[in-house]
Amino acid sequence: MTSSTPRPRPPEVARVTSQAAELLEVLWGRASTAPVSPSQLRVLFILEHNEGINLRTLADALGSTPPSTSRLCDRLQAVGFVERRAAASRRELQLHLSRRGESFLVGLRSRRETALQSVLEQMPAAQRSALLRGLEGFCATAAAQIHDDDTFDARTA
Known part of the structure; x- marks a missing residue:
C-alpha cells in the first residue's frame, strides 16, 4: 500500500528549516552570549574546530579581512x-581557544539545550523521534558536504 501523503520537496524543506533556524536564533537569544557578540561567537566556534589556525585562515573562514579579524581576536583575548x-616559524601566530573560552562554550551550549528541551518536551514523542532522525540525516549530509568542499578548496588553493 502506498502512502497518500506526498513527499516534501527540497525547496519546501529548505523553507521550513530556515524558519526553524530563525526560531532557534530567537530561542537561543534568550540564553545570553554576553560578553561576546555574534561575530566573536563565530570565531570561538571556528577555533574550537580548527585549533591553532592563523589569522589569515580565520579571516578567510569568516569572509573578513585580517585587520577586522585581528580586532575581533583582540577583544576575545582581552576577556x-x-x-x-x-x-613553529615564529613569524606567524596561532590562535587557540583558551580554557576559559572552552568553558564559556560548554555553558552556552548547556543554556541553549535547556531552552530547546522546554520546547521538545511539549512535542509528541513520535514527532521528536522523526525530528531526531531527520536532524541526524541532515547533520551527516551537511558535514560530508562541508568536508568535501574543504577538500576541494585545499586541492585548488
Whole structure:
C-alpha cells in the first residue's frame, strides 16, 4: 500500500528549516552570549574546530579581512577566551581557544539545550523521534558536504 501523503520537496524543506533556524536564533537569544557578540561567537566556534589556525585562515573562514579579524581576536583575548601563540616559524601566530573560552562554550551550549528541551518536551514523542532522525540525516549530509568542499578548496588553493 502506498502512502497518500506526498513527499516534501527540497525547496519546501529548505523553507521550513530556515524558519526553524530563525526560531532557534530567537530561542537561543534568550540564553545570553554576553560578553561576546555574534561575530566573536563565530570565531570561538571556528577555533574550537580548527585549533591553532592563523589569522589569515580565520579571516578567510569568516569572509573578513585580517585587520577586522585581528580586532575581533583582540577583544576575545582581552576577556580571556582566545590565546595567541607563536607558531613553529615564529613569524606567524596561532590562535587557540583558551580554557576559559572552552568553558564559556560548554555553558552556552548547556543554556541553549535547556531552552530547546522546554520546547521538545511539549512535542509528541513520535514527532521528536522523526525530528531526531531527520536532524541526524541532515547533520551527516551537511558535514560530508562541508568536508568535501574543504577538500576541494585545499586541492585548488
